[in-house]
Amino acid sequence: MLKLPGLIDPHVHVREPGATHKEDWDTVTQAALAGGVTTILAMPNTKPPIFDEATLNLALDAAKAKARCDYGQYIGAGPDNGDWDKREALSLQAAGLKMYLDSTFGELRLDDMSLWTPHFQKFPKDSPMVMHSESRTMAAAILFSTIYDHPVHIAHVSLKEEILLIKAAKEKGIKVTCEVCPHHLFLDKDLTGFKNLSGLTSGRTEVRPRLATPEDVQSLWINLDVIDCFATDHAPHTLEEKDSDNPPPGFPGLETMLPLLLTAVDEGRLTINHLIEKLHTNPKRIFNLPDQPETWVEVDENASYEIKASETFTRCGWTPFEGWQVKGKVRKVVLRGKTAFEDGKILAEPGCGKNIRS
Ligand code: NCD
Ligand code: ZN
Numbered sequence: 001m002l003k004l005p006g007l008i009d010p011h012v013h014v015r016e017p018g019a020t021h022k023e024d025w026d027t028v029t030q031a032a033l034a035g036g037v038t039t040i041l042a043m044p045n046t047k048p049p050i051f052d053e054a055t056l057n058l059a060l061d062a063a064k065a066k067a068r069c070d071y072g073q074y075i076g077a078g079p080d081n082g083d084w085d086k087r088e089a090l091s092l093q094a095a096g097l098k099m100y101l102d103s104t105f106g107e108l109r110l111d112d113m114s115l116w117t118p119h120f121q122k123f124p125k126d127s128p129m130v131m132h133s134e135s136r137t138m139a140a141a142i143l144f145s146t147i148y149d150h151p152v153h154i155a156h157v158s159l160k161e162e163i164l165l166i167k168a169a170k171e172k173g174i175k176v177t178c179e180v181c182p183h184h185l186f187l188d189k190d191l192t193g194f195k196n197l198s199g200l201t202s203g204r205t206e207v208r209p210r211l212a213t214p215e216d217v218q219s220l221w222i223n224l225d226v227i228d229c230f231a232t233d234h235a236p237h238t239l240e241e242k243d244s245d246n247p248p249p250g251f252p253g254l255e256t257m258l259p260l261l262l263t264a265v266d267e268g269r270l271t272i273n274h275l276i277e278k279l280h281t282n283p284k285r286i287f288n289l290p291d292q293p294e295t296w297v298e299v300d301e302n303a304s305y306e307i308k309a310s311e312t313f314t315r316c317g318w319t320p321f322e323g324w325q326v327k328g329k330v331r332k333v334v335l336r337g338k339t340a341f342e343d344g345k346i347l348a349e350p351g352c353g354k355n356i357r358s
Helices: 025-034 053-066 088-093 117-122 136-147 160-171 182-186 214-222 257-266 272-286
Strands: 002-005 007-012 037-042 070-073 097-100 129-132 152-154 176-180 296-306 325-335 338-342
Touching (some): 002 272, 025 053, 025 325, 053 088, 117 136, 136 160, 182 214
Parallel strands (some): 097 129
Antiparallel strands (some): 296 325
16 A cells, blocks of 8 residues: 555646536545545636636635535636736635636637736736746746746646756746646547547547647656646546537546556656655645645555546546556545545545635
8 A cells, every 4th residue: 555645736627616517616626536636726717717806706615615625726817907916815815826828718818918917027926827828838938937037837738849948947947837737648649548549539639738749748758857746637528518519628637647647657657756746745835735734645556447437526427548457546535634535435525625725
């Protein structure tokens, strides 16, 4: 039996408010616990998007009533809410500021670079700023971070050119950190990794950033030391939506991240120390998270099993990793002294999760 600290996932789409047929604060935190995750940071691209006091409270009230693990809620950067100097208390209630600098699913988007400036200037210096920025936009975000002297965290890095630029920026002493998602480590645009190709609609391969080339995937593995965090970008949509004519991008990921990574450890591609560093130590530091006393995850590192969506807790009902044979099963999760998950059963009650900023 392997004992890990409570894992932290800094990139989760909860879907509440607004799209609870995909997921809500109850189901997403059940999925988190089943995956060994005891803290999630929730993205603001909900309906309505989270961008001011009223909408932040909408999300936090739902979380308070329903969450079964600890949580934080990001606030989104919009065209009109860059005056953080006038609303410092509000900014400190959020997990951090999420900036969508590229096209995305939802309404929060900053198409014009002049809209970035007030956020970089006025968001509190010690509070995390997370960028959805791909390729050249990422380079621009790193430049903004140096000009305005605010550290940035780059979400879901997927390309070789991106990881190499972050490596070079870190070597220059620029305060940039980054995360990589399991689907960008284990799947690629040639559909390597998808098991049932005959039943695969194009919608089920849609995710942002898109699945990349095998060379990009390889570069992420080669540059593991540049990766600060693993994050799921858990983005649940129903199969009906994914198989429709206009499929939304996104994969669920909370319940598959740890078994996939433990399988990579078993194969010698990764170490347990990498896991602890990128799923606990680094995200805890980068996002200024409080201690979770008496919290741990027990994993049977020798248990092999097949990933089946029918056995998951997420409401979306599917996974791109269907049929994968993995080694490493979460047996038990203890959160602040109480058993929250054991042998496939959720024991934590709705509402027992704590806001990491309260
Ligand atoms: C995200 C979602 O579904 O909310 N989808 C995704 O593919 N990652 C939105 C986004 O990050 O663009
Ligand atoms: Zn996302």
